[in-house]
Amino acid sequence: MGRVSQPGASVDLTTHVGSLQFANPVMCAAGTAGHGDELARYLDLGELGAMVVKSLSADPWAGNPPPRVHETAAGMINSVGLQGPGIPAWIEHELPALRAVRATVVVSILGRSVADYARAASLLDGVDGIVAVEVNLSCPNLDGGSHMFAHDPDAAAEVMAATAASGLPRWAKLSPNTDRLVEVAHAVAASGAEAVTLTNTLLGMVIDVESRRPLLGGGGGGLSGPAVHPVAVRAVYDCRAALPDLPIVGVGGVGSGRDAVEFMMAGADAVQVGTATFADPRAPRRVLDEIVAWCVDHGVGSTRELRDTAHGVRP
């Protein structure tokens, strides 16, 4: 759906992120739409800009003890702990279903060490049906969130360089839990990232006051949803201001077309819908429809016209 027409109006949704072109700017966020075609019974995954699958490591990963997710006042907190089948099993058992529904697949990868990332990336080399790799440098639930690659420009750059073996365009998913975000964005862009995905979840914790212990099985977790949206918008805005040419995918609390439009005005080329999908599995499609409606209402002929306008560029 590069262009959507309504009587008397037409909106061009064609979106570019680095070297890639997408039919529209709405994607499923990693970790919120499963590893495969879990959402296909609710929406046509082929109609979305892309589907980013939950972070995969080279080998199977058991994940954290339950409970793994918990609703909060304005969103949710999770400590899933990277559960996944490992990349070879995912290629064999999950990717075919995504290809069957014509999803545009972006694979999120993750590891504990630079070597882990390198191995994960090389396992994707030459695999048909994947358009890009999102390198997750910012999981809050890996070793308690204490050693995030995305908190150190040199470490983040080292991982990005090590993932070149995928042979695919790479995006770096960065963390909101640092005052070095712009520095890290510079570093990953210089070492091979075609784009940055901003941002992962905020470090958080919920205490069960009856048991007097952390509620999530993993202890702390990652906060997402409407509560974090302004944090992510600020991250996008600051990175766009510092790096005018670096493509940005905005993620964090997108529950409506207006939220997505806001991200694009801050500087995002595309957006991902995540936590909203837990309450409404059709949310990514609804957000797309609402973007179109917003553009029609405001006489905007192309979503690309929205990009950066909060920085003073005239629409």
Ligand code: RRO
């Ligand atoms: O699996 C998780 O617990 C998880 C990951 Br990999 C991530 O990147 N962000 C998040 O909030 N949870």
